[in-house]
């Protein structure tokens with residue numbers, strides 16, 4: 001299978017969807033130039049600037065416009081340059097995009113895709129490093145997607161675009177230039193189906209976005225000391241494939257959830273809660289979370305490194321989880 | 332035109348502009364050898380920032396954007412500590428927490444650099460609101476790019492500033508004159524249907540003027556009037572300072588495309604390089620200011636070079652200071668989350 005970089009896989013999915021559906025338009029800052037990292041490079045040449053529209057630096061209005069346009073038959077894809085700046089568009093996204101279908105008693109549909117990149121890398125500091133997925137999980141009506149591989153980025157983006165609901169498509173900047181196999185034909189990937197990235201027996205690690213490659217590396221390392229972990233990539237956070245996670249946890253009895261967002265209030269807590277509600281008896285230890293410390297991301301490279309959890313943090317959490325026994329020392 | 336200032340002050344202004352320029356030249360050079368991450372430079376806008384901010388008094392505040400280095404330097408922030416901050420060192424102005432995009436120095440009246448376009452407009456307006464309630468005759472200067480006029484925060488804030496007659500100067504640095512972003516196919520975009528931009532403030536009933544941002548004298552005089560108006564409680568002013576984007580700022584990562592500033596060009600036509608001639612002839616505000624100082628007899632070429640040599644030496648020390656400084660200890664990551 002051909003190798004494509006994550007960012008190129010995104011571009012290919014955009015291009016193929018736009019070829020198939022004339023109602024798709026892209027709206028965003030500098031999108032005709034490819035945006036800051038090149039995800040949309042060449043699309044304006046291919047589809048013209050009526051379908052690939054540069055907007056002013058007006059995130060709030062652009063988000064609301066996209067919702068309005070979706071009500072009259074377009075399928076807009078909005079690009080917000082950094083997820084940190086989605087704050088400026090929250091009102092339209094949360095109060096309108098997410099709720100119009102419901103509030104209208106099903107009359108309205110908002111087939112909107114919001115593409116946005118984020119995560120820690122490059123020392124950009126506190127306004128360019130956040131992972132904010134948990135905010136959106138809290139909003140009924142939004143779907144939230146976080147691909148970890150090139151092939152998932154392409155397949156999930158196709159589904160996001162075809163979905164009749166607002167979908168937040170969270171790309172990780174540090175994954176943009178990582179390569180992966182992508183099929184000749186990109187099939188849409190159905191939302192709500194986790195991928196088991198590696199089978200294992202001793203503990204389950206649910207890893208989100210960039211934590212997936214980190215968890216796989218942790219698995220290699222743990223294997224050297226005889227520990228076998230199962231790595232699950234939920235791929236879509238809303239809807240969440242709880243069944244796959246539960247099935248794994250019932251076998252391993254141990255669960256670690258790893259994400260790059262601040263641990264407090266993150267999806268780790270939500271997954272832990274949902275798992276223990278159903279499978280308390282199957283757990284042989286506490287569910288542990290791996291995430292960023294509770295602070296804005298500092299720009300200094302030595303401090304920045306402490307924010308993005310990596311392989312070490314996952315290995316450590318798995319070991320702590322395995323060290324727990326109900327009658328012995330706490331984890 | 333030269334600002335109406337004494338000879339010493341004019342030379343000080345000249346030195347400030349050189350500090351701004353040499354600092355960023357040193358930074359760009361350093362970035363070639365060392366991974367300092369992404370940053371934006373103020374090169375090409377010195378003739379706006381230096382005279383404008385030179386008029387502020389202790390206790391006045393400025394709020395700025397991603398293109399901030401020159402602004403802080405103009406108010407006397409130590410270049411060594413700024414360089415250390417950009418390199419993420421403990422000795423930096425923000426102890427390595429902020430970096431280039433969030434440089435701040437409260438003691439110099441620069442509380443916030445916001446990397447969110449337009450993010451500082453409400454903050455600067457709020458500081459002016461605070462000053463007016465405190466009745467202390469201080470002023471707030473909102474330094475903003477032309478792009479920030481595209482954010483709703485601008486329109487909402489300027490209305491309140493006008494209603495409340497706040498002591499604020501919106502100094503909008505329009506650096507996209509030649510390059511109207513998307514039209515010239517360059518980053519970043521600037522897309523505004525309103526023309527002239529001053530109309531966006533004039534409609535609220537405040538003085539709104541467009542000036543030549545390369546002309547230190549015009550900047551000085553216009554700011555002087557605006558500051559006096561603000562201090563007198565007569566309300567806000569909007570100034571659009573027009574400059575042409577420095578060629579080295581057109582790529583996403585700054586490059587010294589016009590070379591390091593060669594002051595001799597100011598008095599020796601034969602020193603004019605073959606490339607970027609327009610830039611050197613009429614668009615570099617520092618060269619223009621130097622020519623004016625020399626023509627008016629306020630400075631000799633020898634004095635200019637002497638001041639420049641001192642500034643260059645200072646920047647060399649600043650870089651060394653930053654490189655020699657330690658990184659913050661890991662515990663620092665969790666400091667300052669709450670006051």
Ligand SMILES: Cc1ncc(C[n+]2csc(CCOP(=O)(O)OP(=O)(O)O)c2C)c(N)n1
Pocket residue numbers: 029057059081085088397398446447448449475476477478479506507519520521
């Ligand atoms: C809210 C927000 N949206 C988008 C960006 C990305 N961005 C960084 S600089 C920039 C252009 C700003 O233009 P302008 O204000 O004119 O400043 P200039 O760079 O031209 O000096 C943009 C869109 C941002 N930093 N913040």
Ligand SMILES: [Mg+2]
Pocket residue numbers: 476477478504505506507521
């Ligand atoms: Mg600009």
